[in-house]
Amino acid sequence: MTGPRYTKLINSLPATVPFIGPEEQERIAGHPFAARLGANENGFGPSPRAIAAMAAAAGDVWKYGDSSSHDLREAIAAFHGVGVENVLVGEGIDGLLGYLCRLMIEPGDAVVTSDGAYPTFNYHVAGFGGVLHKVAYREDHEDPQALIAKAAEVKAKLVYIANPDNPMGTHHPRETIEAMVAAVPDGTLMVLDEAYVEFAPEGTEARIAPDDPRVIRMRTFSKAHGMAGARVGYALAAAPLIAAFDKIRNHFGMCRISQAGALAALQDTTWQAYMRLLVSGARERITQIATQNGLSALPSAANFVAIDCGADGAFARAVLTELGKQGVFVRMPFVAPQDRCIRVSVGPEPELDAFAAALPAALKATRATLSR
Amino acid sequence: MTGPRYTKLINSLPATVPFIGPEEQERIAGHPFAARLGANENGFGPSPRAIAAMAAAAGDVWKYGDSSSHDLREAIAAFHGVGVENVLVGEGIDGLLGYLCRLMIEPGDAVVTSDGAYPTFNYHVAGFGGVLHKVAYREDHEDPQALIAKAAEVKAKLVYIANPDNPMGTHHPRETIEAMVAAVPDGTLMVLDEAYVEFAPEGTEARIAPDDPRVIRMRTFSKAHGMAGARVGYALAAAPLIAAFDKIRNHFGMCRISQAGALAALQDTTWQAYMRLLVSGARERITQIATQNGLSALPSAANFVAIDCGADGAFARAVLTELGKQGVFVRMPFVAPQDRCIRVSVGPEPELDAFAAALPAALKATRATLSR
Missing domain, CATH: 3.40.640.10 (Type I PLP-dependent aspartate aminotransferase-like (Major domain))
Incomplete structure (x- = not known):
């Protein structure tokens, strides 16, 4: 019983997965996210129609x-x-x-x-x-x-x-x-x-x-x-x-x-227009949250905002981890120098509130750890 | 502007499509089917749950x-x-x-x-x-x-x-x-x-x-x-x-x-059991319709029945075409000698009634045409 014979190409490919999904991350963490702001989804949801x-x-x-x-x-x-x-x-x-x-x-x-x-x-x-x-x-x-x-x-x-x-x-x-x-x-x-x-x-x-x-x-x-x-x-x-x-x-x-x-x-073009307003408002809110924490947000033409955490990739990665501990799911760029940022997707007010509440502590914990 | 360069394999592939879907067939015919019994779907539908x-x-x-x-x-x-x-x-x-x-x-x-x-x-x-x-x-x-x-x-x-x-x-x-x-x-x-x-x-x-x-x-x-x-x-x-x-x-x-x-x-295992009963009943009904028309149905272990039209592939194909003219969508095997059959998927009573009503005329028209 030799089992299947894969192609040469398949044998050469790594077993890695492009992204770990939010549900999988929740299962690993053992609790659901308070805010799902990492996958560039649109938490305002589809048209009622x-x-x-x-x-x-x-x-x-x-x-x-x-x-x-x-x-x-x-x-x-x-x-x-x-x-x-x-x-x-x-x-x-x-x-x-x-x-x-x-x-x-x-x-x-x-x-x-x-x-x-x-x-x-x-x-x-x-x-x-x-x-x-x-x-x-x-x-x-x-x-x-x-x-x-x-x-x-x-x-x-x-x-x-x-x-x-x-x-x-x-x-x-x-x-x-x-x-x-x-x-x-x-x-x-x-x-x-x-x-x-x-x-x-x-x-x-x-x-x-x-x-x-x-x-x-x-x-x-x-x-x-x-x-x-x-x-x-x-x-x-x-x-x-x-x-x-x-x-x-x-x-x-x-x-x-x-x-x-x-x-x-x-x-439903009316909903589409409404959605652009909601997304634009949420981008402003995310930008505001960044500013209130002494960080700068990049101007965004999408449904997410890259926030420059003001240091290197290791720092931003630590912020992301700290946010995750508080139940806030965001992602970040993979490559320097973009990886100085975290990437926060838009979502309704309660989720952005959760992000706003979590960010100061995440930054504080990161600064404390990385300056040790 | 040369346009894209396909792989050698892609260039060698035919532009054919494996199946023409029922909606496409309806558009070609210019009217919806009275009975959709060709795609081995299960017209009894999913569990209400x-x-x-x-x-x-x-x-x-x-x-x-x-x-x-x-x-x-x-x-x-x-x-x-x-x-x-x-x-x-x-x-x-x-x-x-x-x-x-x-x-x-x-x-x-x-x-x-x-x-x-x-x-x-x-x-x-x-x-x-x-x-x-x-x-x-x-x-x-x-x-x-x-x-x-x-x-x-x-x-x-x-x-x-x-x-x-x-x-x-x-x-x-x-x-x-x-x-x-x-x-x-x-x-x-x-x-x-x-x-x-x-x-x-x-x-x-x-x-x-x-x-x-x-x-x-x-x-x-x-x-x-x-x-x-x-x-x-x-x-x-x-x-x-x-x-x-x-x-x-x-x-x-x-x-x-x-x-x-x-x-x-x-x-919903209860629905699954119910479904097996419904499918089994519909198979019997299709078999009966075949018998009433002097044809024989193959015993089926699936959600469709192959009906032996009693002649060759050209005959069965003509029956299929005639059924289509009457708004009854069925399919048939592609290869001889199996293509002496038409393949009728299960469905609720009204759709099988439409098939029962259409089959005698389809057989008659086919016999008239092919004996000319």
Whole structure:
């Protein structure tokens, strides 16, 4: 009984997991969090119309979801003013990034991203044997020119940028992103992750022709629509690239309830506007809390705020640990110098109150420990 | 602007889609189906407790699902009397089969299945460049001895069998499956698809040690639990194989609502027993309808019945088309000689009434056309 024979690539992959989820952290801690502000979720929740649509769809869940997500794709296409052939719906941006890497990446292929940008993208690149080339952030922003230069240098198949950025919450105006698209080297595909763009100032969302073959945009219902647990993401790209996903995707992979919820959420534009107000208010509150504790918050175009803890990564990591002891779940950047910050997601008042209450003690405990 | 560079494998794959979904067929036909009896769904629907749990979870969907599906995995482990380390929850059996192929299959690797068995398995094998070796059915049953002999001959990495079988609904007693496990060649992994086993006679479910490295079992909430649209499947296997999926799976890919629904469904054993009665009654009704039309139905251990239309594949395909014209959606086997049958999924009385009403005319029209 020798057991299964894995591929060479699988044998070479580490057994690590990209993120430990909040529930797992709660189980390790032995108690639930008082504030769940770490996963860039949107604690204000989905539109009541989306909730009602999902509850109504629950009784219909004996049916497989529509394998082409037809109604949702039509609504998304209308929303963005593109053709339905430019829209792919999938199991969250994470799922779509996995498919995209599978389409493009063979062992040894070059991929460019920023050092400290979205780890799940890196996970999928590595999972198909891609070789990651990372460029540094520049003043807490991803650096479009450096990304493009590196992509040209290594003949990258993919170059990744998030606008707004995660984990720093910074953003570029659309002109900068449009200039980046114009500079994409031949044979490279730009992956423009716009998971947070709905929270950004007007003029952030780039204007890209629907059939531009140089770029694929990733969008999601997890953030602006408050539906992270529903797993609905979508990609906007040239029709031939969208069609290529049909060669490999899990055609019946979309939850029927989630499809119904996303459609209702997309139609509730009043709720979307309300949500932007709530998120903007919560960002201000988080900034205020930082200031009250003698820290500075980075201006954020997303649903989270990076707070500069004023020292190095070890200090910020200790603050994060102390916050966790008090039941406040936040996360932080992985890479220096961004790791001087902690990253606090928006949430309703009681959760931000819990953060406000916990931060002074966390800072005090950290300073006491690290100065010993 | 050259656009994206796909992998060699992707360029070699066809643009075909494994199944056209019922909604797509309705759009093509221009009207909804009167009876949705083609996709092996379970029209009796999920447990009311599961529906309530999903409706309740809708408001919580701003949270990502638990990335380790901890509570659901614990419940599944207890249900089967195995360790939680022997259980993997994923996005339906389709999703799990995709991950499994990715773990095992490199271009050129041999895989064995039956000619006419589950096409989505074949889709995933081909999608990773595997070479499919197909053995014939034997008297409308998958043929364990032939599958094992072929696996040994071609040094297969995977050998697939469904028990009960889809699309014929036949089954083997567990002793036959256990003998197959005992005969699995070194270096081959047996994929035992038990999507339908809850509907089979007692003594069908094989007894396999939880840590047997020779086999991985696939189970689902789509059939017995009536939750196809929720996309919850699970695998039972030796702990090292289950752990290997963590290297590549979409860790936050599970819908939170679906997790909650599956947990409630698993706990509602009374509903499960009721469902088996309903399904068994519907199978009898379908058999009766066949008999009343001079056709014979194959004994079924699943939630569908294969009806032998008494002629060849062209005849059965014409019957299927005629049923479709009358708004009755059924499917049929792809491969001769099984394609002499149409495959009718169970459903509530009104849908079976629609099938009963449509079948005589469909047969008459087919006979008139084909005898011209």
